[in-house]
Amino acid sequence: MVILMVVVTVVIFAVVDLGLRLTLRRVEAGRQRLERQKALDIGLRLEFADEAKSLKRVEVAKPRARILAVDDEPVILDSFRKILVLAGFSVDTVETGQEALSLVRKYEYDFVFTDLKMPGMDGLDVTKAVHHLRPDIDIAIITGYATVESAVDSMRFGAVDYVQKPFTEDELVEFANRLLLRRQDRQQRVTPPEIHLVTPSSGSVASPRAINVPGGVYVSPEHAWTRVELTGEARIGLDDFFHKSVGKPTALSLPEPGIVVRRGDPLFALEVDGERLSFTAPVGGKVVHVNHDLEFQLELMGVRPYDQGWICSVHPDQLTADLGKLVIGADSVAWYQAEVRRFSDCLARGLARETAVEKHGQRPGEVEGRAACRAFASCFLAPPEGGAPDAPTPNRPQATAV
Known part of the structure; x- marks a missing residue:
């Protein structure tokens, strides 16, 4: 009871x-x-003609982002202000492209929304100019049904996406939210993380912006780690840098126990965001064990990469020579810092090359995820030595990775 x-x-x-x-x-x-409704009412009564003749500005406390919208139709701009301000954005609106460029030179904006069909300076010219002046600003196109093809063309000159008018309140808010999430994800990916050397006294750091580097493991140029066990076997996995930079694998191909590999031979393969990544052996020898737990719990690779996330064990045949070509412990910290800068540069270039077809309508983080995979492969995954055959196609695990 x-x-x-x-x-x-x-x-x-x-x-x-x-x-x-x-x-x-x-x-x-x-x-x-x-509070946002009050800010909207106040902003519409203020005059900013000294900055731009048609400028209307509404600022909210702790804005989710700052948006500049340019359209020659005042009714469209009225809708933008009302909808986006109530959704938590600070919004400036102007009616000409020349006014928009003047403001971009003076103020910090996260986004510029521009109509395509405007007298004088059209939306394509605005896109080109803003992208040249402020490549850090994301540009979105406002377009009618008849100009969708032109909107896609404008994405080749720096625009990140487009929204069709007329739009509903929910459609516009969803569009802005998607752009914001995509921008935040991209900024997080290109922000260099902290390199943390794991020792018995310091332990690992749980932050997604910290790369944990255990002092007792060797790391290959492909970011596969190797640890020599008491049995003499060399256990192999992928390091924390890979998982924090690329993301969660969705498929894995384990090597066959009993096969003999040289250092540099294909060993295992992963699939992430639809991209296939093939890795070579950091040390040579006979594969004696594979981690079958990963076939059911693939998420272990990212959660505990140096423990339960191991991939296979090799009985090495030239251990001393192979380990001499890897980095270890405190010496690896400076190397990791250089690797992070290298990857960030590759990723930034990759994101800049993404096409209009890849960007439009994608889920937040989807384009960035694929770009991260491609950047990692471009930076770190060299072709196998001696023209050896590629690793087998990954098999999808029986349990969904989370």
Whole structure:
């Protein structure tokens, strides 16, 4: 009876706590909407003619992003301000491309939304100019059904996506949210992470922006690690840098136990975001064990890359010579810092080359994920030595990676 009362009490407290949290969340959302509506009303009454003749500005507290919209139709700009301000964005609007460029030179914006068909300076010219002046700003095209092809063409000159008008409130907010998530994901990927040397006293760092480097493992140029076990076997896996930079694998091909490989021979392959990545052996020898747990729990590779995330073990035949070509411990920290810079440069170039077809309509992070895979392959995955055959096609695990 006592146990039942305790259980009932716990359930009641949990329900009350959940109810309070939901209520507070609704109250906070209502308060933010009122504040944004007030900012919208105030902004429309202010004059900014000294900065740009048609400029209307609405700023909100702690904006999710700053947007500059340019369109020669005031009714479209009215819709942009109302919808995006209430969604938490600070918004400037102007009616000409020349005014937009003047503001881009003076202020920090995350996005420029521009109409294509405008008198004088059209949207394509705005796109080219903004991309030249401020390549850090993401440009989105506002287009009618008749100019979708032109909108896609403009993406070759720096635009990241387009939205068709007329649009509903939900469609515009969803579009802005998608652009923001994509921008945040891209910025996170190109921001150099911290390199953390793991020692018995320091331990590993759980931050997604920290690359853990255990002091007792050797690392290959392809970022495959090797650790010599007490049995004399060389255990092999992929390092934390790979997982933090590229993301979660969706398929894995393990090597066959019993095969003999030389250093540089194909050993295993992964699939990430639809891209296939093939890795070579960091040390040569006979494959004696493979981690079959990964066939059911592929996520272990990223969660515990140096422990449960190991891929295979090799009985080495030229261990001293092979290890001499790898990096280890404190010496690897400076090497990792150079590798991070190299990868960031490759990724930035890759993202700049993404085509309009690849960008438009993709889920947040999808384009960036593929670009990260390609950048990693371009930077670190050299062709196998001696023209050896490529690794087999990855098999999909029986359990979905999370």
